[in-house]
Amino acid sequence: MIRFEHVSFGYPNGETTIEDLSFHIQKGDFVALIGANGAGKSTISRLCNGLLRPLSGRVYLDGQDTLITPTSQLAKKAGFLFQNPDRQICENTVEAEIAFSMKVQGWPADKIRERVAAALETFDLQGDWFPFNRSRGERQRIALAGVLACEPELLILDEPTTGLDYLECIRIMDHIKMLNLEKKITVLMVSHDMELVQDYAGRVLVLSGGKLLGDGPVKEIMKNEPLLRQARVLPAQIPSLALAFGDRFADVFTIREMYEAICREKGRGICRAGREKE
Ligand SMILES: Nc1ncnc2c1ncn2[C@@H]1O[C@H](COP(=O)(O)OP(=O)(O)O)[C@@H](O)[C@H]1O
Ligand SMILES: [Mg+2]
Secondary structure (H helix, E strand, O other): OEEEEEEEEEOOOOOEEEEEEEEEEOOOOEEEEEOOOOOOHHHHHHHHOOOOOOOEEEEEEOOEEOOOOOHHHHHHHEEEEOOOHHHOOOOOOHHHHHHHHHHHOOOOHHHHHHHHHHHHHHOOOOOOOOHHHOOHHHHHHHHHHHHHHOOOOEEEEEOOOOOOOHHHHHHHHHHHHHHHHHOOOEEEEEOOOHHHHHHHOOEEEEEEOOEEEEEEEHHHHHOOHHHHHHOOOOOOHHHHHHHHHOHHHOOOOOHHHHHHHHHHHHOHHHHHHHHHHO
């Protein structure tokens, strides 16, 4: 779905931000891109959909070279959810906002009406709301509804849950995961929240100084403390605790697995007492 081939990029008057970067994301993958501030995560996400173009090397989006494909054509394939919904929202009603990108892409009016109605229902929004008055979580849902209404094959999320409370975060991420599993939408999620990465991503790319330090299944990367430290990323708590407990906890990754491993170690009595309390 996305292929980077020896990509380098730098902003005008700046240093090289991305250097000789190559990776491939398959259709249907859920990939997290992690790394410290300034590592180049947002730059990569903008290179994927032609908002930025490589200075050397090539980026292919579903086989289309972003250097020679019009941005309008790339935008039909790749939906982009900004970290800050206020950079995305530009219309005065929720209804108009959700319809905006579909209109730009030339969708027929009846199809737009149908999809706006469906999006309002799915995301629990009202068409006549003034978007800028709504809560942060609602504004993020409005922005996401507009992006998803266009049925992109690739969804790029740049820090999608910043500023959201726990329930808002779960609500948005569960919906995205459902689309990934059922509609096979490819997801590239930039995040520095390792709990979120652990819960939702299948594969992780670790970035530092514009270079790829690591690339692998989420369980492998989350357990690789030296790698995370090198990338200046704080590991998720459960894998980190499991590592501290040693080899017998090597397979522990989730809260449930940790609970079961502790029960296993301490004997069945404690295990039963714990279960009764749940
Ligand atoms: N618009 C810009 N103009 C100049 N330099 C930029 C711009 N955006 C980002 N940079 C620089 O590029 C590097 C990578 O930034 P970015 O991709 O935003 O990293 P991240 O998203 O991982 O925090 C940083 O050194 C940052 O200062
Ligand atoms: Mg960023």
